[in-house]
Amino acid sequence: MTSITERMVKNAPDMFCCIDKQGRFVKVSEASKKLLGYAPQKLEGEPYIGFVYHPDRAATLEFASLLMQGQDLSVFENSYICESGKVIPLRWTAQWSSSEELMFCYARDASELAKSKQQLEESINRYKALFENNPDLIFLEDKTGAITEVNKAFCEVLGVTRDEIIGQQASVFLPPEMSAVNHLYFKEALCGSTLRFDISCQARTHKQLTFDAIKFPVQAHGQVIGVQTIAKDITPIVRSFETISRQTQKLNTIFESITDAFVMLAPDWKFTIINSTAEEILCLNRQEHLGQYIWDVYPTEVNGEFYRQYHLAVETGKAVHFSSYLQAQQIWLEVKAYPSKEGLSIYFDDVTEKVVARQELEKLSLVASQTTNGIIITDKNCRVDWVNDGFTRLTGYTLEEVKGKIPAAFQHSESMDKQAFELIKENMLQGKPIAFETLSSKKNGKGVWLWVQANPVYDSIGNLERYITIQTNITEQKKTQQELERLSMVVSRTDNGVIITDAAGVTEWVNEGFTRMTGYTPPEMRGKKPGDLLQGPESDQETIELIRQGLRQNKHFNAILLNYTKSGQKMWISMDITPIRDNAGSIVQYSAILRDITFRKEAEARQLLMTQDLYRQNRDLQQFTYIVSHNLRAPVANALGLVNLLNKAEKNLDTFDYALSSLKESIVQLDTVLKDVNMILGIRDKRDVLEAEEVPLAAIFWQACHTMQDALANCGGKVVTDIDERLKVNANRSYLYSIFDSLLSNAIKYRSEERQLVIEVNCFESTEGFAVISFSDNGKGFDTAKAGEDVFKLYKKFHNNTLTKGRGIGLFLVKTHVEVMGGKIEVYSQLNQGTKFVIHIPLYYENI
Amino acid sequence: MKTFSIDDDQISNFLTERALEEAEFATELHAFLSAEEALGFITKDCETNLPNIIFLDLNMPIMSGWDFLDALQPYKENLLGKCHIYILTSSLDTSDTARAREYELISGFIHKPLTMEDVQVILAELEDKA
Numbered sequence: 001m002t003s004i005t006e007r008m009v010k011n012a013p014d015m016f017c018c019i020d021k022q023g024r025f026v027k028v029s030e031a032s033k034k035l036l037g038y039a040p041q042k043l044e045g046e047p048y049i050g051f052v053y054h055p056d057r058a059a060t061l062e063f064a065s066l067l068m069q070g071q072d073l074s075v076f077e078n079s080y081i082c083e084s085g086k087v088i089p090l091r092w093t094a095q096w097s098s099s100e101e102l103m104f105c106y107a108r109d110a111s112e113l114a115k116s117k118q119q120l121e122e123s124i125n126r127y128k129a130l131f132e133n134n135p136d137l138i139f140l141e142d143k144t145g146a147i148t149e150v151n152k153a154f155c156e157v158l159g160v161t162r163d164e165i166i167g168q169q170a171s172v173f174l175p176p177e178m179s180a181v182n183h184l185y186f187k188e189a190l191c192g193s194t195l196r197f198d199i200s201c202q203a204r205t206h207k208q209l210t211f212d213a214i215k216f217p218v219q220a221h222g223q224v225i226g227v228q229t230i231a232k233d234i235t236p237i238v239r240s241f242e243t244i245s246r247q248t249q250k251l252n253t254i255f256e257s258i259t260d261a262f263v264m265l266a267p268d269w270k271f272t273i274i275n276s277t278a279e280e281i282l283c284l285n286r287q288e289h290l291g292q293y294i295w296d297v298y299p300t301e302v303n304g305e306f307y308r309q310y311h312l313a314v315e316t317g318k319a320v321h322f323s324s325y326l327q328a329q330q331i332w333l334e335v336k337a338y339p340s341k342e343g344l345s346i347y348f349d350d351v352t353e354k355v356v357a358r359q360e361l362e363k364l365s366l367v368a369s370q371t372t373n374g375i376i377i378t379d380k381n382c383r384v385d386w387v388n389d390g391f392t393r394l395t396g397y398t399l400e401e402v403k404g405k406i407p408a409a410f411q412h413s414e415s416m417d418k419q420a421f422e423l424i425k426e427n428m429l430q431g432k433p434i435a436f437e438t439l440s441s442k443k444n445g446k447g448v449w450l451w452v453q454a455n456p457v458y459d460s461i462g463n464l465e466r467y468i469t470i471q472t473n474i475t476e477q478k479k480t481q482q483e484l485e486r487l488s489m490v491v492s493r494t495d496n497g498v499i500i501t502d503a504a505g506v507t508e509w510v511n512e513g514f515t516r517m518t519g520y521t522p523p524e525m526r527g528k529k530p531g532d533l534l535q536g537p538e539s540d541q542e543t544i545e546l547i548r549q550g551l552r553q554n555k556h557f558n559a560i561l562l563n564y565t566k567s568g569q570k571m572w573i574s575m576d577i578t579p580i581r582d583n584a585g586s587i588v589q590y591s592a593i594l595r596d597i598t599f600r601k602e603a604e605a606r607q608l609l610m611t612q613d614l615y616r617q618n619r620d621l622q623q624f625t626y627i628v629s630h631n632l633r634a635p636v637a638n639a640l641g642l643v644n645l646l647n648k649a650e651k652n653l654d655t656f657d658y659a660l661s662s663l664k665e666s667i668v669q670l671d672t673v674l675k676d677v678n679m680i681l682g683i684r685d686k687r688d689v690l691e692a693e694e695v696p697l698a699a700i701f702w703q704a705c706h707t708m709q710d711a712l713a714n715c716g717g718k719v720v721t722d723i724d725e726r727l728k729v730n731a732n733r734s735y736l737y738s739i740f741d742s743l744l745s746n747a748i749k750y751r752s753e754e755r756q757l758v759i760e761v762n763c764f765e766s767t768e769g770f771a772v773i774s775f776s777d778n779g780k781g782f783d784t785a786k787a788g789e790d791v792f793k794l795y796k797k798f799h800n801n802t803l804t805k806g807r808g809i810g811l812f813l814v815k816t817h818v819e820v821m822g823g824k825i826e827v828y829s830q831l832n833q834g835t836k837f838v839i840h841i842p843l844y845y846e847n848i
Numbered sequence: 849m850k851t852f853s854i855d856d857d858q859i860s861n862f863l864t865e866r867a868l869e870e871a872e873f874a875t876e877l878h879a880f881l882s883a884e885e886a887l888g889f890i891t892k893d894c895e896t897n898l899p900n901i902i903f904l905d906l907n908m909p910i911m912s913g914w915d916f917l918d919a920l921q922p923y924k925e926n927l928l929g930k931c932h933i934y935i936l937t938s939s940l941d942t943s944d945t946a947r948a949r950e951y952e953l954i955s956g957f958i959h960k961p962l963t964m965e966d967v968q969v970i971l972a973e974l975e976d977k978a
Binding site: 625637638665666808 | 866907938
């Protein structure tokens with residue numbers, strides 16, 4: 001057994017040794033060589049202390065002493081100096097055997113152990129330092145909730161000593177409600193959770209502190225053995241947060257307490273504050289609009305009044321104060337804006353009602369002072385309180401003169417209807433609004449027609465407070481009305497027709513006279529143009545056109561037109577048409593006054609006939625004067641001269657014979673003229689009683705031509721004709737014959753010696769119901785310009801040729817005949833070229 | 849002395865001639881049946897060969913007495929004082945006498961027939977003027 005034990009000892013890495021009472025190594029195991037570098041032999045017999053590292057020698061001796069005194073000290077550590085001089089830590093387990101007086105020791109290399117121990121120690125120290133010096137409050141609770149450890153900060157902050165608190169429950173330093181919270185989280189932490197919560201308690205300084213606490217379980221060998229709590233003092237944070245909150249709250253309260261609406265704009269024009277009044281007025285929503293760009297919210301106001309004012313404030317740094325209309329909200333705002341570095345503080349108020357009321361008031365006061373109407377404000381007893389200038393102008397009374405008086409008392413006119421006045425008074429006293437017309441007296445005693453409207457005004461509780469009376473001068477209207485009444489009476493009674501049309505000429509009104517005149521009643525006329533009903537086939541189109549032009553020229557004008565009554569009877573109407581203008585000068589109506597002048601027209605026609613007759617008679621008379629003074633007087637004068645001569649001349653002389661034959665000639669001439677005159681008068685007399693008949697034109701011409709056949713043959717003339725054989729004229733056969741006879745004989749008489757006579761006769765029908773006879777020759781002709789109207793005059797001659805012996809009656813007779821038959825004659829001639837007569841004779845119609 | 853009688857009526861011219869003879873008016877008488885003929889005569893030599901007296905009828909075809917007077921207007925200055933024109937007409941129309949007053953060239957207005965007494969008056973006037 002010993003050998004085994006020895007071998008075990010010998011091979012063990014640890015060193016066994018025994019030391020005597022004197023402290024010498026007695027026996028050392030082989031391990032010494034490995035451990036200390038000394039062989040056991042070198043150590044045995046030597047005092048151990050000599051090998052102990054100097055700093056440990058005292059403690060070692062102390063330990064050994066204590067051990068030898070019988071104390072049970074199991075483990076000791078010190079360091080030994082190795083043979084190499086190196087110091088190594090050793091861990092000793094020793095026992096004193098008093099019986100043997102030997103100390104049995106067992107040493108192990110503690111280098112590793114010492115190292116790890118040192119490390120552990122360092123770590124614990126670090127932990128301790130961390131624990132101790134942590135500014136946060138740290139405490140540990142065991143499973144029962146008893147506090148096992150607290151750090152320095154804990155003691156300092158809470159003002160307790162470690163001894164006071166160890167073993168106590170957390171409730172000793174926590175107020176009851178916090179204690180409950182702590183307990184709740186403690187329980188949860190025991191179950192393995194890590195928890196975070198706020199906790200507050202009173203500090204040593206009696207300050208209330210708030211902590212951000214973390215509670216987590218402490219585990220050992222997989223078992224929760226306790227709970228550690230780290231509490232961070234967040235009181236300042238909480239305080240400042242609270243302060244901020246409080247200040248914000250305070251600020252908000254301030255903003256909210258501002259009765260004005262308030263908004264604040266940042267320098268970038270974004271809303272930073274909108275108070276509730278502002279929200280209300282502007283219909284904004286804080287959530288939505290805060291942070292929004294104001295001009296995005298009010299795009300229409302860009303460059304508007306608000307925009308200009310705010311920019312002005314920002315640019316000048318001076319407050320602005322203005323009122324303006326906010327289009328978007330349709331309200332008037334009174335705004336004060338104060339610029340600052342933080343932006344623009346804007347206080348404003350909705351003054352829409354004020355503005356509207358002010359405008360209303362301005363308007364009202366303007367109306368009241370400027371109106372030409374009289375305005376009277378009376379108290380409930382109808383006594384004058386106030387009158388405007390209009391009243392003074394209207395009545396002549398000033399405010400001073402009438403204050404306290406009853407208007408009716410001084411405005412009363414004698415002519416006012418008593419009964420009506422009583423009724424008005426009654427109504428007024430009952431507080432009813434009234435309106436009436438009255439003729440009242442002005443201060444100067446003159447009458448003035450007034451339209452009076454009196455309105456009672458009640459106070460808020462419904463008591464009659466005052467009256468407001470408006471008096472309008474209607475004298476002019478009254479006059480106009482009376483005038484109009486008189487006029488309309490005149491207009492409706494007059495025999496003249498009166499039409500009123502609108503500006504477009506459509507009938508609005510006609511009077512009785514019009515109906516009597518035309519037969520058309522007002523309902524028949526209304527809405528129609530008068531001309532459409534009154535004009536007919538014989539109404540002169542030119543006159544109608546003149547009327548149209550007259551209407552366009554917008555002036556008074558007169559026109560005379562043949563119109564038709566409803567029954568179709570013709571009537572001559574003279575109408576005076578006058579445009580009626582409004583005050584602006586635009587034409588609104590036309591009035592037409594119609595007079596029946598049919599009788600006058602007929603008289604005129606008769607007069608015209610008479611005038612024509614008279615003219616003709618006069619002309620005839622003039623012709624007779626001419627005939628008498630020349631053609632009748634000439635042969636008479638000659639005869640006188642000749643007779644005178646014959647008295648003196650001797651009968652056998654040639655002169656006597658000549659005179660005698662001349663006398664005869666003169667008397668024949670006189671006779672011829674007398675016969676002519678007689679014949680002409682004969683034709684003239686028949687003018688109105690001439691029996692026209694159906695006469696074939698061609699046949700009569702050929703008859704006349706036949707008579708002239710010899711004369712034509714003698715002069716070698718020829719007749720070229722183009723006559724419509726069917727033509728029948730309404731004429732006198734012998735007159736027609738005479739016409740052709742005269743023309744043919746003239747053509748022969750005044751033919752040109754230079755050429756063969758050619759007579760051209762064309763007869764055709766004209767569109768106007770006439771037969772047209774064109775009779776031309778190539779004879780001597782005459783100067784139409786020179787002869788002029790004389791061509792057809794009696795005893796006018798245009799040729800000197802005594803051979804032809806024309807006495808100037810032929811063409812006169814032709815014209816007379818043509819005219820008596822209702823025709824006309826024209827002549828065209830050129831000297832030495834020929835003459836052309838154009839005669840129109842009425843055609844014969846079966847029904848004539 | 850030279851006298852023109854302008855009248856389309858031959859009897860009238862004849863009677864004028866007789867009246868001048870009867871008044872023993874020593875004159876060279878030219879009778880014209882148309883005014884145009886007489887006008888040609890006068891205007892051809894209005895400086896030297898003017899008649900002293902013209903008896904002018906009014907009522908003539910083509911060119912009346914009035915037309916003749918109008919045609920003489922351009923020669924008025926030559927004629928005045930040298931050539932005395934007397935209207936000799938059968939017309940009793942007062943409008944003719946009135947019209948005659950408008951012509952400076954007209955020395956007198958005589959109703960037909962021309963008598964010896966008329967001629968003597970004319971001669972007396974001429975002598976007065978001379």
